[in-house]
Amino acid sequence: MYTAGYSRLVSIERRDMSEEQIEKVLSREYEAGFVTDIESETFEPGLDEDVIRRISAMKNEPEWMLEWRLKAYAIWLEMEEPDWAHVQYPKIDFQKISYYSAPKSMADKPQSLDEVDPELLETYKKLGIPLEEQMMLAGVAVDVVFDSVSVVTTFKDKLKEAGVIFCSISEALQEYPELVKKYIGSVVPQRDNYFAALNSAVFTDGSFVYIPKGVRCPMELSTYFRINEENTGQFERTIIIADEGSHVSYLEGCTAPQRDENQLHAAVVELVIMDDAEIKYSTVQNWYPGDENGKGGIYNFVTKRAVCYTNAKVSWTQVETGSAITWKYPSCILRGDNSVGEFYSVALTRGMQQADTGTKMIHLGKNTRSTIISKGISAGRSNNSYRGLVRMGPRADGARNFTQCDSLLIGDQCGAHTFPYVESRNPTAIVEHEATTSKVSDDQMFLCQQRGLDPEKAVAMIVNGFCKEVFKELPMEFAVEAGKLLEISLEGSVG
Amino acid sequence: MLSIKNLHASVEDKLILKGLDLEIKPGEVHAIMGPNGAGKSTMGYVLSGKDGYTVESGTVELNGVNLLDLEPEERAKEGLFLAFQYPVEIPGVSNLEFLKASVDAQRKARGEDDLSAKEFLKQAREACKKVDLPAEFLKRGVNEGFSGGEKKRNEIMQMLLLKPKLCILDESDSGLDIDALKVVADGVNSQRSPDRSFIVITHYQRLLDYIKPDFVHVLADGKIIKSGDASLALELDAQGYGWLTEQREGDEA
Ligand SMILES: Nc1ncnc2c1ncn2[C@@H]1O[C@H](COP(=O)(O)OP(=O)(O)OP(=O)(O)O)[C@@H](O)[C@H]1O
């Protein structure tokens, strides 16, 4: 039953992960009592230097890490919250946020699925998520019953054999502090932007990946596989380094809707891609979007950036269906000659959701190439904006960009906006931009219905077709789930 | 099979169908001819329930079921099929996934299980072969970039797969070359059976050489003004509609 397909693999994986966690907790009892005390604590709301010191102490971080955080905090204090994005939300009170919360104890968790929001369970069912996995996702306290350890062991053995490092950033700070020190902030510096500065000061979780020279990572790395996942960070920091000639595909997120008590999310992802290396980074984001009035949804302010050296390639693929506000521009700095950046995006907004998302392609090296395919779908009273920058530097001889930016409207109360920025300082560089806006037409709907499809199925199918170019960039199992996810997200948006 | 009585229907407040009557028995093929703008396509849309077409009065029953109460997809599940005069494109949705979803939806309504992917693919390939479309068309987006003739053949292909009870073919012959015309006609003829009926809308007698109709009707100004057997089509081909419409005006005066 658990042998077929990737998502099933994930389900075992996730259960084993918990076993690891439990082991950790158990072994912690024997560690210095003082650490255990701090770890079981949830911080009072508020942000000051002391809070940052406590986070760092709790994680037992090296001194330089604390210094780096404090510097970021000082920078953040000097900065203004940006207001250029096409999104509206009440001002965030950063003193009302708790910057560290301990994992929930077994007693605080729902004791069975009966205590979980039925609507959430309904969605899990539609996505075809098996019962065990539903319990994990919904955070149900489960007994330590595991029937397979072999998969996770095989997984870890294989990675080890290949020399791949894949762990949480907290763990990396203990095990590989020099690597972290070398790369953290090297792609997204502390002062990059308001939310990146905040993240730099207070991040508590995230992944660290290192792929050695010439290694092709033997499997897709998924955040599912990372231990310490339970408390999905509000401020995640992820660093992936692909050394020369290496290759890795990384999957972030999950199609199942994720509830989170934390309203503000500000993640930073840094990718370093050395000569001839390649990173494929796929995201499915399905955070809680809020109720029909937009209340209670997640604010998602993300900074993702990759730097590519000679002949290197990065490919960002994202499917964004959740969050009340999405502010996200995965970027590519094409530093080395012949390097390649790709951005494939599906952003769906409905209800009162607002998304301002796109990419930046910064061409510095010669013959660098970039492709942007953005598909925005708006339904309900939502607003969906594409914001993209293509910059051709003076050294970028023969550089090329192709941008295709399509918007699809469902109903007539939603909005789609496109903000393409082009800056070219090299006359030999070529920038091409195509944009379309279309509606799901009555004739298309009628054709589907005439063949026996109900309107919801029809819209889902038409929207899936619209997104095909992006979905085909996703790993197979993810693509199937993403299709289903769109279908569920669109429910109630017709008629 | 189908019973239309005194059907009045309008589009954008304009009355188009003005008292249409039509009785079709199982296994019959009825050809509908008539001048441009007479309301032939409108009839197809009204029967299949397209949004924006308002029924003012009259009744339509398909095998005893009141069609006018049903949503378009429910009518489809009752066995009604419309081959469009102008098939629309659905970019990115492959013919195959579109048809699988359609067939599954209709089977489900009949309480049948989904076809296995393998069995479905086999049937879809056979249907393509019958209308002389290369099987690669199954992978292409629905009507996406199809030529006019290919779109028409694609419609017939869908009909072959869905096996409806009442098929309305709206100018499935227009824009076809001679060979394609034969292919389409063969496709239709292969589906003729005692429990399946056809409404064939066409401007040309030529199609009716291949698909022999049991009845021919002339639809003008929203109603049927003359009915006859296959020979009526020949007459129309020779003389046009003028003599009929004039004759009618004379009658009314
Ligand atoms: N949406 C609409 N708005 C206004 N008028 C319409 C609309 N749809 C159809 N009509 C009108 O209804 C009349 C009947 O159109 P219909 O398409 O049914 O004709 P037809 O008999 O199929 O003609 P043809 O042989 O040219 O296909 C025409 O005068 C047409 O202009």
Ligand SMILES: [Mg+2]
């Ligand atoms: Mg017509």
